[in-house]
Amino acid sequence: MFDSVAFGERLKQQRKAKNFTQDEVAAKIGVSGQAVSKWEKGECLPDVYNLKMLGLLYRVSVDSLLDTNGSSAERVVETIQIGGAVFEIVEKPAIILAGKILYAKDFGDSIEKALESLPEDQYWLACEKVADWVQPVCDIAVSINFWHEEKHRALGFVRETMTENQPEGIDVYKAPASLYIRAYPSPCMAQLLTKQQCDAWELYAYIRNFFMPAHGFKTNENGAQEMEVYDTAAHTTGYVYMPVVRVKGKRKNHTST
Numbered sequence: 363m364f365d366s367v368a369f370g371e372r373l374k375q376q377r378k379a380k381n382f383t384q385d386e387v388a389a390k391i392g393v394s395g396q397a398v399s400k401w402e403k404g405e406c407l408p409d410v411y412n413l414k415m416l417g418l419l420y421r422v423s424v425d426s427l428l429d430t431n432g433s434s435a436e437r438v439v440e441t442i443q444i445g446g447a448v449f450e451i452v453e454k455p456a457i458i459l460a461g462k463i464l465y466a467k468d469f470g471d472s473i474e475k476a477l478e479s480l481p482e483d484q485y486w487l488a489c490e491k492v493a494d495w496v497q498p499v500c501d502i503a504v505s506i507n508f509w510h511e512e513k514h515r516a517l518g519f520v521r522e523t524m525t526e527n528q529p530e531g532i533d534v535y536k537a538p539a540s541l542y543i544r545a546y547p548s549p550c551m552a553q554l555l556t557k558q559q560c561d562a563w564e565l566y567a568y569i570r571n572f573f574m575p576a577h578g579f580k581t582n583e584n585g586a587q588e589m590e591v592y593d594t595a596a597h598t599t600g601y602v603y604m605p606v607v608r609v610k611g612k613r614k615n616h617t618s619t
Contacts, residue, residue, distance in 0.1 A: 365404075366404040366405075366406075366407060367403075367404035368404075368429070369401075369404060369407070369427070369428065369429070370401055370402045370403055370404035370405075371402070371404075372426075372427055372429065373398075373401055373402050373416065373427065374402040376416075376420040376422060376427070377398075377402070377420070379420075379441060379448050379450070380419075380420060380448070380546060380548070381446060381448065381548050381549070381550050382419075384398040384399055384402070385398075387416075387419065390419055391412060391415040391416065391419060392415075393412060397412075413427065413428075418500070418593070419593070421436070421544065421591070421601050422436065422438065423436060423437075426438075436452055436453070436454050436455075437452060437453045438450050438451070438452050438544075439451050439452065439453055439541075442577060444554055445550060445553070445554060446548075446550030446553065446554075447545070447548070447550045447551045447553070447554040448545070448546070448548075448550075448551075449543055449544070449545050449569075449573060450543070450544045450545070451541060451542070451543060451544075452541070452542050452543075452544050452603075453539075453541055453542075454539065454540060454541075454542055454586075454603070455539045456536065456537065456538050456539045457496075457522050457536075457537050458522065458523050458524070458525065458526055458534060458535075458536055458537075459502060459504055459518060459520040459521070459522060459523070459534070459535045459536075459537060460492045460493075460520055460521060460523045460526075460528050460532050460533065460534045460535075461486075461488045461489045461492055461502075461518060461519050461520030461521055461532065461533065462480070462485065462486075462487075462488035462489075462518065462519045462520070462532075462533060463504075463506070463516055463517070463518035463519075463520065463533035463535060464476035464477060464479065464480065464516060464517050464518070465506075465515075465516040466512050466513055466514070466515045466516060467513055467514070471512055471513035472512065473512055473515045473516070473517060476516075476517065477517065485519040486501060486519050486597070488519065488531070488532055488533075489501055489519065489520065489521050491528075491529050491531070491532055492520075492521050492523055492528060492532060493523065493525060493527065493528055493529060493532075494523050494524040494525045495521050495522070495523055495524075496521070496522040496523060496524055499521060500521065500522070500591050500592060500593070500600075501519070501520075501521060501591075501592045501597060502518075502519075502520050502521060502522065502589050502590065502591050502592070503517070503518070503519060503520075503562075503589065503590040503592070503597075503600075504517070504518040504520055504535065504537075504587050504588070504589050505517060505518075505566075505587060505588040505589075506518065506535065506587050507587070508566075508587075508588055509570070509581065518533070518535060520533075520535065535587075536585075537585065537586050537587055538584050538585050538586055539586075540582045540584060540586035540605040540606075540607075541582065541605070541606055541607060541608070542586070542603040542604060542605055542606065543569055543573065543574070543579065543603070543604045543606055544601055544602070544603050544604075545565055545569065545601070545602055546599075546600075546601050546602075547559070547560045547561065547562065547565050547599060547602070551565065554568075555568055562590045562600070562602050565602050566588060566602055566604060569602070569604045570604065574604075574606060578608055578609045579606040579607065579608060579609060580606065580607060580609050581604075581605065581606060581607075582605040582606050582607045584605075586605035587605065588602070588603065588604055588605065589602070589603040590602050590603075591603065
C-alpha cells in the first residue's frame with residue numbers, strides 16, 4: 363500500500379534541500395500554497411502533471427519521489443550542506459545531447475570567435491528541431507573540455523534526447539555515465555561565495571577550486587562534461603553539474619543530509 367505520509371515527507375525534504383518555501387514551490391508550478399502543504403502532510407496526492415512538475419523543479423525522477431523500485435535517470439547518493447548552500451552528489455547514466463555545438467577548432471581555435479559566429483538569439487533555435495526529447499524537456503548549456511586548451515573546447519546549446527538519429531544540421535554529443543556534483547545558484551549559494559548573486563561560471567569555479575579538494579573529488583576525464591540545466595525558458599537560472607570521481611583516501615569528514 364502506498365504511504366502518502368512518507369511521500370509527503372520526501373516532498374518536504376526535497377523542497378528544503380533546494381531552499382524553497384511552500385509558496386515559492388506553488389508559484390513555480392502554478393498551484394496554491396495550500397495544495398503544496400496538503401501534499402507534504404500526506405493529506406492528498408498531486409496529479410500526474412504536478413508530480414512531473416515537482417520532479418522537474420527538484421531535479422529528481424518521479425520514481426525517486428514515489429520511492430518505487432524502478433530505474434532512475436538520476437540518483438542523489440549524498441547531500442553536503444555548507445551553511446544554507448546545498449551540494450548534491452548524483453549518479454547520472456550515459457546521455458545523448460543534441461542541438462547546436464560550437465567547436466573552437468572550427469573557428470581558428472577560438473571559442474570566442476565560435477560564439478560570435480552565431481547571433482545570441484539563435485543559440486537555442488536548433489533545440490526546437492531535436493527529435494525524441496527526453497521528458498521533462500530542459501534546455502542545457504554544455505561546456506566541453508572547458509578546463510583544457512582552448513583549441514579543444516566547445517560550447518553546446520542542447521537538449522537531452524533518446525536517439526542519435528537527428529535531423530540534418532543537428533549536432534550530437536554522447537556523454538558517458540558519471541558521478542556529478544550538482545548545485546543551484548540560490549541566495550544561500552551566493553552568500554557562500556560572498557556575492558549578492560552568483561553566476562554559473564562562479565559556481566563552477568568554486569566547486570572546482572574549493573569544494574572538490576575539500577571533499578575528496580577530482581574532475582572526471584571520461585568524456586562527461588559540465589552542464590547547466592536551465593529551469594527557466596529565459597535561460598536565466600539552472601542547476602550546474604560538474605562531472606567528478608572520488609579521490610581515494612582523501613575524503614574529508616563532513617555533515618551530510
